[in-house]
Amino acid sequence: MHDVFTENGPVKLFIRDDGDTPLSFVRHLLRVVFGKSEREAITVAAQIEDQYGIICGPFPAQVARALLEAAQQLIRDDEQPLLITAEAVDAVRPCDLCDAQRSVTNIFLNDRKVCLCSGCVLAVRRSSEELPGDEFKFAVTALDWHFAGVPRNQLLTRSRLFPGHMRADVQIAIDRLLADPIHFFGIHEEHRYETLDVATLMRYGRGAPAIAPPQYHDVDIGEAQPVKCLVNGLWLCRSGELRYAVLLAFHRDYNRESGMRIELVVPAGMAGNAFVQRIFAELEMAVDAARSYRGKILSLDGDADYSGRSRGVTVHRLPTVDRDAVILPEKTLRLLERNVLDFVGSRELLRRLGQSTRKGILLYGPPGTGKTHTIRYLATNLPGHTTLIITAEQVGLLGAYMSLARLLQPTMVVIEDVDLIARDRDEMDSPCEESLLNRLLNEMDGLKEDCDILFVLTTNRPEELEGALAGRPGRIDQAIEVPLPDEAGRSKLVRLYGKGLPLAQPIVDEAVRRTAGVSAAFIKELMRRLAQASIVRDGGQDVTADDIDGAVNEMLFDGGRLNAKLLGGAQGMSAG
Structure with a gap:
């Protein structure tokens, strides 16, 4: 270790993942020793599990030594098992801002990670307000970053539940109200039989819900294009200085229709409470205005x-x-x-x-x-x-x-x-x-x-x-x-259901006479059987009275009483 510092070259510090040190202590260390803002500490600490550690620096040798000693003292005072090691850096890198060949530090700036020298860091350091969404692996990390500085017991949630059959309207309303979020994520639901809520999203450990690609279902509303409806979604938003989050998920209740649950998270207080009431009022009006099924x-x-x-x-x-x-x-x-x-x-x-x-x-x-x-x-x-x-x-x-x-x-x-x-x-x-x-x-x-x-x-x-x-x-x-069709009605039905057949007027009259007392459904089936008979005989060129006799006998008499009843035939009809 001493050899690293005596070379006077740039040194990087590596915070190793031991699996035992609480993530909250790692964040505390990054803020107190390395000067990270609270949001930066949240996002950097989240990398420790993915990358088996966190690289800090590089720093000038004397700065790295001081930081290492301060970090080790803090670890001892808190009796944590965390291990930090120092490693030499082979070469310096150019500053992305001033292009000087100096020792640089990684920070987030304008939606991307950049390497800045110490002078440029002092000039532009700020918390990463527009952190790229792919830096988050778990929902809890995203929420902690978003509400940095607000203790969890100072957050409140309120929810609204909409019937599942209004899913398309809810999606249309959400799309209108949350068109410009800071970040939007889908959530992996490990247990689909449970309702996903914010309390679940803020859970650490093995069961922490992970960020996932948004999943959509196409819901037909009778238009040319279906509505793309989310399975779930988490929006991180801001209104002025007030930060809030919105969670959309299925509400699952055994033996009941699944509903669409919308949960809103805001800092506690009068401003947050008033904001929640306003947002839900706007949401309900937007859902009511969507009415994608109206008139259908x-x-x-x-x-x-x-x-x-x-x-x-x-x-x-x-x-x-x-x-x-x-x-x-x-x-x-x-x-x-x-x-x-x-x-x-x-x-x-x-x-x-x-x-x-x-x-x-x-x-x-x-x-x-x-x-x-x-x-x-x-x-x-x-x-x-x-x-x-x-x-x-x-x-x-x-x-x-x-x-x-x-x-x-x-x-x-x-x-x-x-x-x-x-x-x-x-x-x-x-x-x-x-x-x-x-x-x-x-x-x-x-x-x-x-x-x-x-x-x-x-x-x-x-x-x-x-x-x-x-x-x-x-x-x-x-x-x-709605009675059985009379003579005029039967004539209309014969022509309606037989409109593709070559029906001469005498054939229409015979069909009307032979169908007294039958239902419209019977006449519809009769026309189909006349078409079949005509196709067999001459390819559908002609319909004869014999075709009517054969079809009526088959429908009313050959199949017995049950067949006549099923087809809507009249009781007591004669064969001729």
Whole structure:
């Protein structure tokens, strides 16, 4: 050691990683002995594990000796096992600022590491405000650097939780509010079943969460491009003199939909508290303004076991259904339009007159008569409305659906086959069924009178509906029968579903005559079978009355009663 100092050449000091000395003491040593700022000490000390030590210097020999002695005295006083050694430097390096061939010191300046001589260090030394992000390996190091000088017990965190199905809106809001952070990182989550929070990020040791590349999921919102949504993210930000951090992560709760959790970290005090309130208010307004699903036709993805779990939102891209494509008796179609389209158009005037703007419609009729098609007509012709389509097995997600309905008003909430969950209570098999019915009724009752939410329920078996749903005003305001098609309707359906076939008028008339009492679904399948028969006979050049006879007999009689029922055929139809 003495030989190193007697040569009068530059000397570097090497702080060795022993695995036992606390990192906090290494930081203290770097500040007290080597004059590092608190932020520099944090980042330099973090390198000890990666590089098995820290190189300080080089220094002139006499300066290095004094620093080494001071460091060893501090180590002895604190009874630490840390070891520091001195090594000669073979050659001096030019100063990156003045280009003089002198002993230099490594510091961070203007986003990069530079070598400066002692004179230039005195002139420009400052804490590394813009430290390159790749200097951080662990989240705790980044947070300690960011909040240097603020004890941990003087930091406070506040959080907001948003439903998982609002993930795209939350991402859009975050992108707007945090467009210019000091640093941004992804976080490696070792245990995906736990919720990542700031307390976890500030943990040292083997379980310390590491910095990782940001991970994104593409979330479809029905536009040309999906929204790139983060799995998690940590932003280090500054507003004036106030430093703050934002953590975005999944909130995981067993048997519930995963939410998006946003946690804000600020120094404690009035300024920090006021800042948190302002940021969260701006965030909530930005989420509300995003509304990336507004005006679209949606369903929640979820399991069929009523567990409440949901993977996200499905956007249904349905083509617009024109009025002429709705095959209903004109009287029925006008009734439907008065109670839905015209009602929606007069909502504002109704509200001014003190009338309720919520409404419940029940569409009922035999299977295959076009109830779903009718809903598509309404969904694609309601201006500015969001449509939520709920199947009977998804009623366990009703709470999430209603949250979305309230957020995206005006909304049409469609519950298909409502008789499966709204049967008469005396016929229910279990308390679970009754609880689902109660949830539906409570949601319908709990809406404010001035809310812009329209319920459309469908059923094939209106006689089995629970009296509390069907018989109480205010839940169902209008029941509309979707009947089997009449003669005029069947003629339209034959031409609609057979538009690619060479159908002469006598063939259309025969098909209409032979399909009295059948559903629209039956006629659709009949047209497909006529096409098959025509293709086999002459490549699709002609359709004959024999083709109709063969298809009708096969659909109604050859397969027995069950086949006729499954295809929507009328009972008691004749073969000729």
